[in-house]
Amino acid sequence: MRIQLRQYVAERSLLVACCVAGLFALPAASVARAQGGTVTGQVTDASTRRGVANAVIQIEGTRLSANTDQEGRYRIVNVPAGTHAVVARRIGYTRGRQEVAVAGEQSVTANIMLLIAATSLDAVVITGTAGAQVRREIGNAVSTINVEEQLSKSEAPDLGSLLNARSSGVSVIQSTGRLGAGPNIQIRGVSSLGLNNNPLIYIDGVRVNNTTGGGPSGGGFGSQNSSVAGRLNDINAEDIESIQIIKGPAAATIYGTEAANGVIQIITKKGSGAKPQVSLQVQNGAIYFRDAAARVPTNYLRDSTGTIIPFNGIAAQDALGEPVFKTGQTRQYTLGLSGGAGLARYYLSTSYQNDLGVEPNNSVRQFNGHGNLNLALSPALDIGTSLNFVQANNHLGADVGLSAMLGATLAHPLLFSAPGAGGFYPNVPPRFPQQLFDNSEGVNRFTGSVTANHRPTSWFSQRLVTGLDYTGSDARALEKFAPPDLASFALANPAGLIGQTLTATTVATADYAGTVKVDLSRALTSSSSIGGQLYRTEINQSFLSGRDFPGPGIVTVSGTASQTAAQSQLINTTIGGYGQQVFGFNDRLFLTGALRVDNNSSFGEKFKLITYPKVSLSWVLSEEPFWNMGFINSFKLRAAYGESGRAPAAFTALRTYSPVQGPGGSNAFTAGSFGNENLKPERGKETEAGFESELFGRLSLDFSYYNKRTFDGIVAQAIAPSSGFFGDQFRNLGQVNNNGVELQATLQAVTGQRLAWEIAGNFSTAKNKVVSLGGLPSAIPFVGQFNVVGYPILSYFSKRVVSATQDPATGAVTNVLCDGGPGKDPVGCGAAPFVYIGSPSPTSTGAIANTVTLFRRLRLYALVDWRSGHKLRNANELVRCTGALGAGLCDVNYNPLKYSPTYVAQASPFVAFAQNAQDQFIQDASFVKLREVSATYSLPERFLQGFQRASFTLSARELALWSDYRGPDPEGRGFAGDSPFGADQGVIPPLSRFTATLNLTF
Amino acid sequence: MRNSALGSGSSSNRAASRRRRLALGVWAGFSVVATAACRDITSLQQSNPGQLSSATVFIPANAQLIVNSSQGDFECAYNEYIVASGLLIDELANVISSVANFDLDRRSITSGHPYGIATCEFQQNPGSYTPLAAARASNDTAVAYLQRWTDAQVPNRAGLIGVASAYAGFSLILLGEGSCTSAINLGPEITPAQIFAEAKIRFDTAVAATTRAGDTQTLNLARLGRARTQLNLGNSAAAATDAALIPPGFVVNIGHDATVPRRQNLVFIHTRQSNYSSVDPSIQALFAATRDPRIASTSSGRLGSDGRTLIVYPEKAATVTAVQAVAKFSEAQLIIAENFANIGNLAGAVAILNTLAAANGQPAFNPNPLTRAAVISQIIEERRREFFLEGHRLGDIRRYGLPLSPAAGTPYISGGGVYGNQSCFPLPDVERINNPNIAKP
Secondary structure (H helix, E strand, O other): HHHHHHHHHHHHHHHHHHHHHHHHHHHOOOOOOOOOOEEEEEHHHHHHHEEOOOOEEEEEOOEEEOOOOOEEEEEEEEOOOEEEHHHHHEEEEEEEEEEEEEEEOOOOOOOEEEEEOOOOOEEEOOOOOOOOHHHHOOOOOOEEEEHHHHHHHHHHHHHHHHHHOOOOOOEEEEEOOOOOOOOEEEOOOOOOOOOOOOEEEEOEEEOOOOOEEOOOOOOOOHHOOOOOOOHHHHHHHHEEEEEEEEEOOHHHHHHHOOOOOEEEEEOOOOOOOOOEEEEEEEEEEOOOOOOOOHHOOOOOEEEEOEEEEEOOHHHHHHHHHOOOOEEEEEEEEEEEEEEEEOEEEEEEEEEEEEEOOOOOOOEEEEEEEEEEEEEEEOOEEEEEEEEEEEEEEEOOOOOOOOHHHHHHHHOOOEEEEEOOOOOOOOOOOOOOHHEEEEEEEEEEEEEEEEEEEEEEEEEEEEEEEEEEEEEEEEEEEOOOOOOOOOOOOOOOOOOOOEEEEEEEEEEEEEEEEEEEEHHHEOOOOEEEEEEEEEEEEEEEEEEEEEOOOOOOOOOOHOOOOOEEEEEEEEEEEEEEEEEEEEEEEOOOOEEEEEEEEEEEEHHOOOOOOOOEEEEEEEEEHHHOOOOOOOEEEEEEEEEEEEEEEEOOOOOOOOOOOEEEHHHHHHHEEEEEEOOOOOOOOOEEEEEEEEEEEEEOOOOEEEEEEEEEEEEEEEEEOOHHHHHHHHEEEEEEEEEEEEEEEEEEEEEEEEEEOOEEEEEEEEEEEEEEEEEEOOOOOOOOOOOOOOOOOHHHHHHEEEEEEEEEEOOOOOOOOEEEEEEOOOOOOEHHHHHOEEEEOOOOOOOOEEEEEEEEEHHHHOEEEEEEEEEEEOOOEEHHHHHHHHHOOOOOOOOOHHHHHHOOOHHHHHHOHHHHHHOOOOOOHEEOOEEEEEEEEEEEEEHHHHHHHOOOOEEEEEEEEEEEEEEEOOOOOOOEEEEHHHHHHEEOOHHHHHHHHEEEEEEEEE | OOOOOOOOOOHHHHHHHHHHHHHHHHHHHHHHHHHHOOOOOOOOOOOOOOOHHHHHOHHHHHHHHHHHHHHHHHHHHHHHHHHHHHHHOEEEOOOOOOOHHHHHHHHOOOOHHHOOOOHHHHHHHHOOOHHHHHHHHHHHHHHHHHHHHHOOOOOHHHHHHHHHHHHHHHHHHHHHEEEEOOOOOOOEOOOHHHHHHHHHHHEEEEEEEEHHHOOHHHHHHHEEEEEHHHHOOHHHHHHHHHOOOOOOOOEEEEEEEEOOHHHOOOOHHHHHHHOEEEHHHHHHHHHHHHHOHOOOOEEEEOOOOOOOOOOOOOOOHOOOOEEEEEEEEHHHHHHHHHHHHOOHHHHHHHHHHHHHHHOOOOOOOOOOOOOOOHHHHHHHHHHHHHOOOOOOOOHHHHHHHHOOOOOOOOOOOOOOOOOOOOOHHHHOOOHHHHOOOOOOO
């Protein structure tokens, strides 16, 4: 039956494919070949006079177009006789335009110079739009990152690092600094109480797997915080041309359910020109834990003579010549080939990355292959393919749990005195986890897409994108068999264990959009679009585990004495369509209305279609006749309102029972999911307004204000166990409000030939507040993070010590009182209420990048970024100072007079744990970082000797941190997942890097 | 500046019109065909291949499967309860650096502690309330379906009703003995006495059904369960009546599996495999003094991850598949002994106690003077050893009003602070907050 169904589906799919092929082929065949002139030329950067590669050249009013090669040259044939406007567009530049007169079959030249601009009103946007639209038509904010430029400056080691601090409102959240860990991305903060807050990610129009918090699981102590793998960094940043980001429901409406967190569209590089060009990049460098001995705390303990003995685990191991953290290395090689031949343009690249972390069990080895082929089958039809393959073998290391980092954080030989343990917590030397714990992930990933753009007439165009993203991963949480010299340090099970998770994830996309554009009058234009999308995600997962290896060297599940297995399958389908109407007036004022209708399989059979409306307005004021402010070169006002949704995991609606082993090994089941067949998607409703402008020909400003309300917030409400079920039931109960402002600016401060100075910056605020939990009480039973009406999502709550009486002689405190609640007097901490301590989500973020170019050859670059307004639970300090390990390890425990009475009061297990007063350990995590620094020297042409370009870059990352946070790094947030949950307990901070990079093009 | 489709010559107009009609026709056709063809691959109908649907599982043909499942729920709940209650009182001691485990061991749990939400798959933080509540519910559900069906539909229907009713009763016994208050079927908050009354109803049903089915083993399980219930209700005479029917050698164990976490012996996991817990120092001392094999313990020679507490293994859980007794002949005998003490037959009680002592190489109990208090005290001690890590001790502490050990206020070495005075699991937040019939805080 299953086979028959597959055959049936295959047949129907074939039928669809045939229909699609026919649709695109028929009108194309009807287009007659024409004779005409040729337009050639070169597009150059106005400041550097260098050719601009990959610029799109169009003969305005026709379907004729071309792309520039690496030297900025282009050629367009069959141009009809007459006067034409040649328009050049390239991300990062303003539009260039030049008129040419073509006569007969002559060749004419049109050289165009482009000015650098952070935002160009004529840049093409394909994200959140029905087909390609120019920026001037769009009423919502769209951030565009010119990856080639940003990457050459930052030498970001991965896509996550590249995205960080480039776009206002986009935050990249690390869960650990270990190599191979994938970050979470938050756009405009968090807005969901119970669902994923990550945006959708597309590569060349195809939705891709953006899982975070995956990877190894099911091990023992060594696998704590090991589920940090994320799929974002599978994508090789070197293969990306640009990234477009739309930030919320106002822009993402046509993506429907699942798009409320925003959308990131990754556009990969395409070939250009006719001559093959080879590019080679070689990068080598060092990775290190900056200032480890100072950032990992020094502990104190009184010995038998009463002397207070300081101990720093990192320094102690350094002194022994056995450093805990060694200097790792990074090596990356990229080879690219691009060009064109006849109707085809191609881009091929391959890269190999081999990074070794600061611990022997942490490394990244990744191979990427990428190929793009674009065929201009006719002036009416072009087809592009994008193929990407990744093979990775990452060893993710260990922190948080029984790791060298936590061992050093809590170390003191008077407390952990086992011979050979070096005083490390908990009598386990650092080499134990580093040699025995191996959390690894092997990945094979293929992403492929075919995009057909068809323009059968001058007024009708259509686009079809189909593609597939397949990820096969083998994640292993391995604790190896302990050899004799380490077995005595094993806390449990020296024979080792393994948890292996095999995951196959397939995301299929089919996306069609058709647009009819007509001029209703000389001033009024109309663009009508309809489209439909299908997304199908299938995740097949097998979990295998085993315990007790018979001896060293055996590391497979089958080699263990006892084994378990589990399997799951998850399928989620979204299908929907939309209609969009854009009216344009004088190419300056654009009104857009859209309606999206879709459904998602997570909602069960009772749920029917849901609709999401959108309306936006864009007005290019600076092109109005009345505009007389000459210093403002361009100014666009925009406003948008839109809705989109967010769906829960598959099968959420179903009431199910889980198969388990019963008495005597019999078949049995137990209560599984309670289900909720009435579940609806979360609905985000967002209003956004702002402007995009360019002033004095050198300052671009992009400002937005947004106000988002998330209704029907899906809350995982616990089920009362007396019902016979347990766990959570997803219900539409909550409401969350978000608002903030975003500013993106680029200033060409100096644009001379000898000195050019660019200052780019962004700033954003993001506030969220839980408005409703559907009447559910917000019980706070202990110190932690909870959703409470009136406060940000997952805020920290604790009892707060407000006063204590300190003995001036001994420093001991008595009469400890806690905040009694709003408007109430302080009370004893045992009877005190839990009060709000802070939000885990930053309320403001920003970055400033300076780029100075000297003599067009030497470019100096530095990026500083910051986040503020949020807190982080410093579990390192909590455990050290409260005597949770049996003795206080902090200075406050021995010199209390140096500290405030309220802090001294909490440096005790009674107040901190028994009375739940820990506000001193939930600390301000605001920070400023010197994130990126680089110097690039481009060799003069006379030295190139056959090369077109050659440059050499020295770069560094994570060089300095300024923060009041008292842990190693305020970005160290373990157990984070994709919510703002987490704490810093032995988390490896983001590692620093020094790299040298050689780029050659020939 | 776009090219207009209007305003050209008449032939180009006609051509444009033809192209427009063609494109629109193809476009419309495509939409219709694609929509129809894609129906299969775009299906939004859900079925989880890894789960059973509620619509198909509760049918008469699955009667045995349903009862196996509900019995399995009890077995895992019992397994969890033994460790959770053992840590709360003086059978097990925590050895790891975990606040939740500290809180349980030092009797300072809040109603949000994991004991309330942890399910059968939890190992480090064992559950009490949720597994027992789920076991009660699944056994009651099984009985409800079986009573709805007919003998013609379900072979051995009475026997299955007996089994499920008995395990529903035992689930309620443990809820009553361990929880300060509880709830059933989203009902109001009820006291242990009310819970025990509910348990008795289940055992009455079980006794009747197993008698009808001729299932002697389950009948004796139900009788001994009812006896334990009666003891909790203060009716020792009625308890002794049921207990007297239990034959020598009677025992019902729960079995375990070496690899399935839900069915692994959790005492073994906690003490030997994962080193979360140790035998409580009071038991270690008692074993050192008496060498009573029922509480035999072996030092591992290593400290737990708290860096302070020695890990000591209970020999009772020497393997991951070591069985655990739910009910056994000695329990019946001690119930009878307790009733003897209550009705003044002290010699009868002593005889039972000495039989057990002799069987375990312990000196005879020969108090002077022979008083009821001395006998009851010895029964309590005998129960402490006989039922070590079998889920009786917490109920005994509450029923007999025994002092907590260590006493409240004693410094807690493992994780700091002091021992609290809790002797039962509070109604957890997960029940209080989400049960519409219970008052909210």
